[in-house]
Amino acid sequence: MICPSSTRAFFAVTFSCHNRPGIVAAVSTRLFDLGANIIEAQQFDETASTQFFMRIVFDIADAPAVQEQVRTALESLSEIFGLRWSLVDLRKRPKVLFLVSRFDHCLVDLLYRWRIDELPIDPVGIISNHPAETYANIDFHGIPFHYFPVTKDTKAEQERKIRDVMVATGTQLVVLARYMQILSNEMAAYLSGNCINIHHSFLPGFKGARPYHQAFERGVKLIGATAHYVTSDLDEGPIIEQDVERISHIDTPDDLIRKGRDIERRVLARAVRYHIEHRTVMNGNKTIVFVS
Missing domain, CATH: 3.30.70.260 (ACT domain)
Known part of the structure; x- marks a missing residue:
């Protein structure tokens, strides 16, 4: 610090x-x-x-x-x-925009770390494809909330609205805090190097949707989460941080999801901190991360 x-x-x-x-x-x-x-x-x-x-x-x-x-x-x-x-x-707090869907555990964790000054950022907005009522129990501490619903036919318009918010707020980093929408190639290129996603799997295994169910079907003994920079290739961006937790044959898919939430929170928080502290350097399709 x-x-x-x-x-x-x-x-x-x-x-x-x-x-x-x-x-x-x-x-x-x-x-x-x-x-x-x-x-x-x-x-x-x-x-x-x-x-x-x-x-x-x-x-x-x-x-x-x-x-x-x-x-x-x-x-x-x-x-x-x-x-x-x-x-x-390093004295200047980067302006961060959060994108979130129905699951809010990563967002809540990041807001808590910001509130106690563990994460020196300046949150400029929260964007969701779900209405504000979804987060009725969360205190956004005055951070502007934007409800931008999206369908296959309206994706281009919805992403334009996101870019408008970024420009208006001077956003420097976008965090996909379990934002369960696939960005267009154009949007991924626009955010290149300045957008971090948390994927609920230990990549490169179990990409795409329902990775915990995929892991359950394969009978894995470890589950994990991966924070990576966003690229146009789904779940293929340079990896910033990962972590795992041991599971067993008695764990159901719901158990994997419950345990996975804890991994996702801490992996995403570390990745955001590494980025804002200027600890990451791109190296082709990899990152060099200078961990303290």
Whole structure:
């Protein structure tokens, strides 16, 4: 957790490039020369592809000119090492939009973590294809709720409404908190890299609908949940986080669903935290996740 400071700004930079000697030294030296203090540093060298990945958290004088110097330094290093980099101010809470359907356990969990300041986000809206009465027992704490019903014939119009809300609120991250609608290819492309889905299965097994019933029919001994970035390929996006729980032959499909709800909540919460803390770096159809 970053502690706010009136004189220091807290940033995270992630980057990837072809591995070669001197990358870490060059980046850390530039940051030192600019007066930055490195708080956390993690790196990973993927030997199979010779790709290098790194995440650095640092604080620096809270002055626009200094921060612009950091960006200029990263640009110059990009020219030398071919860095693909991203820089975020960790003091700024990202604006998050939740999409949910009938099941509300993941949404309730995320709202709780936000309310106790465990998850530093700025919720800007909740969108559902079910009416507000479905969530009569939930306190949305003043977060705007939007009921956008959808059918096969109205999907394009419904997704346009979702995009309108995103633009109006400045949404930076969309979380599909058990939103049981398949996004169109156009919508998935629009959200690329900024949309996290929770799938109630340990992917790549049991994709699509009713995965717990599929798992029951196969007699599995472990069930799980997977949080991943959304792509146009159903349940195929880069995986951010997964977890499992052991089950046995006495468990019914309802038991699997009940136990699965707990896994889904914690997996999605961790994935959202990793994203907003700038801990994820795309690596083709995979992610590098710098876990604390």
